[in-house]
Amino acid sequence: MIRDATAADVPTILRFVKELAIYEREPDAVKATEADLTRVLFGDRPYAEAIIAEEGATPLGFALFFHNFSTWTGKPGIYLEDLYVTPDARGAGVGKALLARLAAIGVERDCGRLEWSVLDWNAPxxxxxxxxxxxxxxxxxxxxxxxxxLKALARG
Incomplete structure (x- = not known):
């Protein structure tokens, strides 16, 4: 099952982010806290959204995304920031289900594209x-x- 994340999912989302960082060979790079994720996902001005894949009550993965915009198409797009599936659930269609749901959200919202980055060494x-x-x-x-x-550029 794929569902929208809720504030109660923040600890799981942060755990998945940390697991993804380990997989991407950057185990110490995650600085985000539960408070940060709660604010940016569920605060007064949400900056991003997340969906959760689960079987029963067991979370199997997530996708965190936000809207971008194409001036060429005149339409919003969806940028997938993180896609993560737990090791035990890989190969079972969870990643495809998460991406299919994101594509459906994009179609529902009249988006022109769904895009993301992938590390060049991540052949699978x-x-x-x-x-x-x-x-x-x-x-x-x-x-x-x-x-x-960033701070120097902001100062002009």
Whole structure:
């Protein structure tokens, strides 16, 4: 079953985020707290949304996403920030079910696209995404400004 996350899911979401960070070889990179996730997912101005995959009462995975926008299409899109399936549930269709639900949300909301990033060394994920019809945007390079560089840029 795929359902919308609730505030009660925040501890599970944070656990999944930490497990994903370990898988992505960045075990110490997660700085988010339950309070942070509660605020950004369920606060006065939610910045992101999450869906949970579960069997019975057992959470098997999640997807955290938010809207972006394409000026070329004049439509919103969905950006998938995190997709995680527990090791025991991998290969059972959970990831595909989560992505299918995100695609359905995109269609329901008249979005023009669903997109995400994947680490270039994650061959199993890349193969899985290709099997679903995803196309690599190899001509694009992600840019990021964080920390002190972000603060310096903000000062002009």
């Amino acid at each position: 994920a890349i193969a899985f995404y290709r099997s679903l019809g995803a196309v690599a945007m190899d001509e694009w390079t992600v840019n990021r400004v964080t920390g002190d560089a």
